[in-house]
Structure formats: structure tokens, C-alpha cells
Amino acid sequence: LHKQGSGVSSQGCQGGCQTCSVYNGCLTCKPKLFIHLERDGMRQIGVCLASCPNGFYGTRSPDRNDCIKCGSECDSCFNRNFCLRCRAGSYLHKGKCMESCPDGLVPSDTKKECV
Amino acid sequence: CKPLMSYLQDERLITIHLFFCFHRDISMNNITELPANVFRNLPYLEELRLAGNDLAFIHPEALSGLHQLKVLMLQNNQLKTVPSAALKNLHALQSLRLDANHITSVPEDSFEGLQQLRHLWLDDNSLTEVPVGPLRHQCNLQALTLALNRITHIPDNAFANLSSLVVLHLHNNRIQEIGKNCFNGLDNLETLDLNFNNLNTFPEAIQTLPKLKELGFHSNNIASIPEGAFRRNSLLRTIHLFDNPLSFVGTTAFQNLSDLHSLMLRGASMMQDFPSLTGTINLESLTLTGTKIRSIPADLCEDLTVLRTLDLSYNEIEDLPSFQGCVRLQDISLQHNQIRQIDRGTFQGMSSLRVLDLSRNQIKFIHRDAFLSLSALTNLDLSLNSLASVPTAGLSALNQLKLTGNVELRNGLMSKSLPKLRSITVPYAYQCCAFVACDSAVNSAEDDERRNAFGGEEEMERIPLVMHCSPSPGAFKPCELLLGSWM
Numbered sequence: 135l136h137k138q139g140s141g142v143s144s145q146g147c148q149g150g151c152q153t154c155s156v157y158n159g160c161l162t163c164k165p166k167l168f169i170h171l172e173r174d175g176m177r178q179i180g181v182c183l184a185s186c187p188n189g190f191y192g193t194r195s196p197d198r199n200d201c202i203k204c205g206s207e208c209d210s211c212f213n214r215n216f217c218l219r220c221r222a223g224s225y226l227h228k229g230k231c232m233e234s235c236p237d238g239l240v241p242s243d244t245k246k247e248c249v
Numbered sequence: 250c251k252p253l254m255s256y257l258q259d260e261r262l263i264t265i266h267l268f269f270c271f272h273r274d275i276s277m278n279n280i281t282e283l284p285a286n287v288f289r290n291l292p293y294l295e296e297l298r299l300a301g302n303d304l305a306f307i308h309p310e311a312l313s314g315l316h317q318l319k320v321l322m323l324q325n326n327q328l329k330t331v332p333s334a335a336l337k338n339l340h341a342l343q344s345l346r347l348d349a350n351h352i353t354s355v356p357e358d359s360f361e362g363l364q365q366l367r368h369l370w371l372d373d374n375s376l377t378e379v380p381v382g383p384l385r386h387q388c389n390l391q392a393l394t395l396a397l398n399r400i401t402h403i404p405d406n407a408f409a410n411l412s413s414l415v416v417l418h419l420h421n422n423r424i425q426e427i428g429k430n431c432f433n434g435l436d437n438l439e440t441l442d443l444n445f446n447n448l449n450t451f452p453e454a455i456q457t458l459p460k461l462k463e464l465g466f467h468s469n470n471i472a473s474i475p476e477g478a479f480r481r482n483s484l485l486r487t488i489h490l491f492d493n494p495l496s497f498v499g500t501t502a503f504q505n506l507s508d509l510h511s512l513m514l515r516g517a518s519m520m521q522d523f524p525s526l527t528g529t530i531n532l533e534s535l536t537l538t539g540t541k542i543r544s545i546p547a548d549l550c551e552d553l554t555v556l557r558t559l560d561l562s563y564n565e566i567e568d569l570p571s572f573q574g575c576v577r578l579q580d581i582s583l584q585h586n587q588i589r590q591i592d593r594g595t596f597q598g599m600s601s602l603r604v605l606d607l608s609r610n611q612i613k614f615i616h617r618d619a620f621l622s623l624s625a626l627t628n629l630d631l632s633l634n635s636l637a638s639v640p641t642a643g644l645s646a647l648n649q650l651k652l653t654g655n656v657e658l659r660n661g662l663m664s665k666s667l668p669k670l671r672s673i674t675v676p677y678a679y680q681c682c683a684f685v686a687c688d689s690a691v692n693s694a695e696d697d698e699r700r701n702a703f704g705g706e707e708e709m710e711r712i713p714l715v716m717h718c719s720p721s722p723g724a725f726k727p728c729e730l731l732l733g734s735w736m
Contacts, residue, residue, distance in 0.1 A: 149277065150277075166349040183301075184276050184277055184300035184301030184322075184325040184349075185298065185301075185322055185324060185346070194348070194372055194373050194396060194397050194421075195421060196397065196421060212368055212392040212394075212416060213392075213418075215416075215439070215440060215463065216391075216392050216416045228391060228413070229391060229392065229415050229416065
């Protein structure tokens, strides 16, 4: 196990990890993968994913890709202000989650959208 | 839909279950190839995740039969071009992820059959230009990212028919110039991200974006923001423009932006005139530092009634207007200017002010009543000025006071109006004696002598112990004022 001090290693790591530690899982990911921090009791465990879990969206930058939380009313989103799928009780219209639809549109419970 | 291997018991059960499968996740499986018709048994599939595999090629018939597919995830694979043939018949597709591949080309017919497409990810690939042709018919597209590519310019009418587009990310490219009409047709665009590019001039093309709310062009090479820069973008809420070598900002650039909450302008080194903020009435935070601005408009607070933080440090401001109208101001930073005096009305009525930094100016005089209404002020920094005295009336909530570097300030501080003081820095050690327990060796005779040194008639009282005073008196820095001062 190739240690880099304080328990950080770059071998024997799970999935898409680049470096990891026994206590906190992945610390950095292989290129193009998103790092996501899962809560495990008091601990935060880093995991490397090709797509962020529900309720999070991926932000890419040259040196790091992160999973960031969507807005509270959103189940899946493109970025913080543009929702792809709303939580129960609201309807999607052009990236926004609405409790009632704009004039001319009606809520569809099956699609969870204003149609 | 669980992977096939876990249902071995009753084959009929498997077949039925699969037939009505809506979601399939086969990400991160090192899959290198998708043969023809591989999903033919899944006609009701709505979401297919193939992310994080090793797909370099997708057979034209691989996805045939998926008439209900809405979400297709192909990110983090090895594709060099958009698999247009394979996508052709996905008429229900709404979200297509192609990010984090190695795509260098987008064939003209790439998205032809995808009339319901709303969300398209092409970021983190190797595109050198905007795929204008392939996007030409995507009038339902609402969100597009072309970030992290190698795009160098945006031609006029690049997104002409994308009338439904709400979000466009172009950050982390190499965009140097953009056509004046390159954003024509984006009538519903709300978010435009041009951060981390090589733009040399202000993107005037934004003037064709009436619905723009969020604009980012930080980390570019833009030297000036023209007059009326945002006059056609009245719905703007956030503008990120830091990390540009700004030297000039038009005074009318930020007018009438009634939804703007925060404005941060740093280091516009040649800027001389305070920008007019008339009509920008919901600004809560204003940062304007590192300029040649010498004065603040007297009517600044007429418009900025909801301002909470004001940072005008590191300019050349000489005189202060009254901030009286800015009743919600909690934090004012004015350090590193050329302010000479504080008048009676400067901070009048500012009962919400908590932090005031006036350090590193040339303040000689502060009116006796200048701080009278600052009942919520906890931190006051007057260090490195030219003060000979400091009024304390009104500072009943003051917790931290900094006076270091006011070499003319020799008298003791009358601490009875500073009941909550816990930390103070003063020019001379003996001034700390009024605040902290001095050595026991000091006897009453010396007490009288010190009282005289502090201006005689005013009673020098000790307030409850201050937790920290510096420079603290000691053996070599006695409480007496001997032959001038010991630093």
C-alpha cells in the first residue's frame, strides 16, 4: 500500500478513486469522474461517480468535478437554478418547479409537469 | 431494474419483468461495444444509463426500439463523435448526456430525429467550434452545456433557433471574440456562463438577451465595461465579473438593475468616477475597491436603502457623504483611503451598523457626536490615522476597538462609555492601564499622578476587566507617562 502520509494512499482504492483514505474513502477521483460525499453517521465518505445521485448535479472544471445539491424542491437538475424533475407536489416548467402552472398550461400528475 | 443475473429462478418472471422495465443502469461496467438491437426487449425503457463505460462506437441499430426513451446517459465514455445514426429514432428523448467523452466533431444530422430534446450535455469534450448546424432545429432545447471544450469564437446567429433555451454554459473554453449578434434568437435565455475564457472585450452581444438573470464572465481579459453595458438586461440578478484586468467602468453601466442583489468590482485601477446606481434599488452588497475614486455621491443612499454591506476600501476617497439613508447597513469598510474627518451626520441614524473599518486613512478629527447613534456597533477600527482624541459616546455595544498608530493620541481613554469592551489596541502601553489590572506595586500616590497625566479633571475610572489590551504595560512599559511614550 503506497502511503502518502496521514493514511492517504493511491493504491487499493475503490472504483474511480485516484487517492483515498481508510477513514474517508475517496479523496480525489480519476479524470472526468465526479466526487460525491456520502454521509455515514458522523463521517463523510468520498465516492467517485460517472453521474451524481438524485438531488445532485455535476459541475465540471479543469481540475475537479463535484456533485452539488440541487434546489430543495428538485429531484434532478441541470444546475442550481434549472430543474429536470421536481419533487412530489410541484410541477416542472422550463426548469422551474411550480405549485401551480402558468396561464394556458395545466398540471400533469403523471408527468409532474405543466403541459 | 436489477441486473439480469440476480433473477435466475423463474424465466417467465424475468421476461415479464424486463419487458416492463423503465430504468436500466449499466454504468461503470467496462462495456466496450453495444451490438444491434441489444435493448429490443425493453420497449418501455425511459431511462438508460451507460455512463462510465468504454464505448468508443455505438452500432447504428443498438438503440432501436426504444421509442419511450427519455433519458440517455453516455457520459464518461470514449466516443470521438456524436453517434448520430444510433440516436436517429429516439423521438421521445429529452435528456442526452454526451459529456466527458473525446468528441471532436458533431455531424450535421446528429440530433435530427430528437424533436423533444430539452437538455444536452456536450461539456468536457474536444470541440473547437459551436455545433451551429446540428443545433439549428432544436427549438425545444432548454439547457445546453458546451463548457470545457476548445471553442475559440462564437459566430453570429450561432444559436438562432434556440428560442426555448434557458441555460447556456460556455465556461472553460478559449473564446476570444464573439459576434455582436451571436446570441440572437435566445429570447428566453436566463443563465449565460462565459467564465474562464479569453474574452478581450465586453460581450456586447448580451444586449439581445432580454430575459437574462444570471451572467458570468469572470476570469477573462476584459479591460473595460462600457457605458450602459447592461441597459437591455434589466432582469439581471447576479453578474460575476471578478478576475478581469478592469481599468475602466462606465458610470452608467450598472443603472436600473432593480433585481441586482450584489455587485463586486475589484481593481478597476483607472476608474475615477463612482458608478451611478440609480434604479438599482435592491442592492444588498456593494464592493468597489482598488480604484482612483475620490468621492462618494451624496445621494448614494437614496437608492441603496436595502444595502447591508459596503466595501469601498483601497480607493482614494477623501470625504464621506452622510450614509443616513442606508439604514440597513451592517458592515462598512473604508480602510486604505484618504479620509480626513468624520462629521456629525456621516453615520447618523445607522442603528444597524455592526462593523466599521476606517483604518489607514488620514482622519484628524471625529465629531463628538459622530458615533452617537451606533448602538449596535461591535467592531471599530480607527488604527493608523492622525487622531488626537476619540469620542466614545454612543459606543455602548462596542466589543473591539483598534487605535494603534494614532501617534498624537496621548491622552487616556474615558472608558465609562465602553462597558462591553473586551479587546482594545492603543498607541501607548500606559493607555492600557485604564483597562487592565496593572502591577500590584502601583500605589495610590502613583494613581493620583497618573490621573493627572490623563487630563486632570476627568475622573479616570476602571471598567470591568478588558480581556485583551495591547501593547500591555509591564516592567519596561510602566503605566506612567515618562518622557513621552514607550512603544
